[in-house]
Amino acid sequence: MRLIFLGSPGVGKGTFAKEVMAKKQIPQISTGDLLRNAMKLQTPLGIKIEGYMKTGELVPDELVLEILSERIHQEDCQNGFILDGFPRTIPQAESLEQKPDLAVDKVLKFNAEKEVIIRRLSNRRVCQNCGATYHLINFPPKVSGVCDVCGGTVGQRDDDKPEAIERRLVEYHQKTAPLVNFYQQRGLLVVVNANGEKHETMPQVWDVLES
Numbered sequence: 001m002r003l004i005f006l007g008s009p010g011v012g013k014g015t016f017a018k019e020v021m022a023k024k025q026i027p028q029i030s031t032g033d034l035l036r037n038a039m040k041l042q043t044p045l046g047i048k049i050e051g052y053m054k055t056g057e058l059v060p061d062e063l064v065l066e067i068l069s070e071r072i073h074q075e076d077c078q079n080g081f082i083l084d085g086f087p088r089t090i091p092q093a094e095s096l097e098q099k100p101d102l103a104v105d106k107v108l109k110f111n112a113e114k115e116v117i118i119r120r121l122s123n124r125r126v127c128q129n130c131g132a133t134y135h136l137i138n139f140p141p142k143v144s145g146v147c148d149v150c151g152g153t154v155g156q157r158d159d160d161k162p163e164a165i166e167r168r169l170v171e172y173h174q175k176t177a178p179l180v181n182f183y184q185q186r187g188l189l190v191v192v193n194a195n196g197e198k199h200e201t202m203p204q205v206w207d208v209l210e211s
């Protein structure tokens with residue numbers, strides 16, 4: 001089962017991905033992590049990538065695909081994978097499509113009303129020390145403002161303040177709308193209603209994956 005998850009910030013994609021990973025025994029593959037990891041390990045590809053990063057150039061799609069292709073041949077991907085952060089553009093989606101070993105089965109697009117997303121994101125709090133995330137209503141830290149994990153300060157990221165959320169959502173829709181059309185035309189897109197809580201969204205996901 002090779003999947004792509006699309007959805008705006010705050011829609012809950014990460015949470016849904018975790019559920020699918022656990023139940024279907026497939027990893028979530030973040031291209032950002034792969035690139036950082038290759039650089040850290042100084043693999044031949046990593047060294048090339050570092051060259052682009054250093055000069056501030058975009059890493060060519062071809063290189064990203066190469067590294068993705070290496071990754072999905074590892075054993076934990078034998079049941080499939082969930083792609084995270086790639087593709088982001090039509091050319092990337094097109095080149096992905098041309099690699100038979102990277103062909104995806106389904107693209108899940110999680111939709112939620114703007115008000116729902118704003119409510120979720122504006123209640124999000126993050127530990128400034130270890131990055132643990134909290135939610136003021138669903139998952140507050142035990143002691144207000146203090147991280148359960150490390151005792152660090154828990155606060156709101158500038159990105160999660162209302163003005164910034166509006167901007168992120170506009171940016172997201174501009175970038176992703178073409179991809180949604182692309183996968184719709186190919187009959188791969190399935191829309192999942194993510195307005196409700198996790199226990200309302202996940203049954204829809206399981207239905208999609210079983211069908």
Ligand SMILES: [Zn+2]
Pocket residue numbers: 127128129130131132147148149150151152
């Ligand atoms: Zn912490």
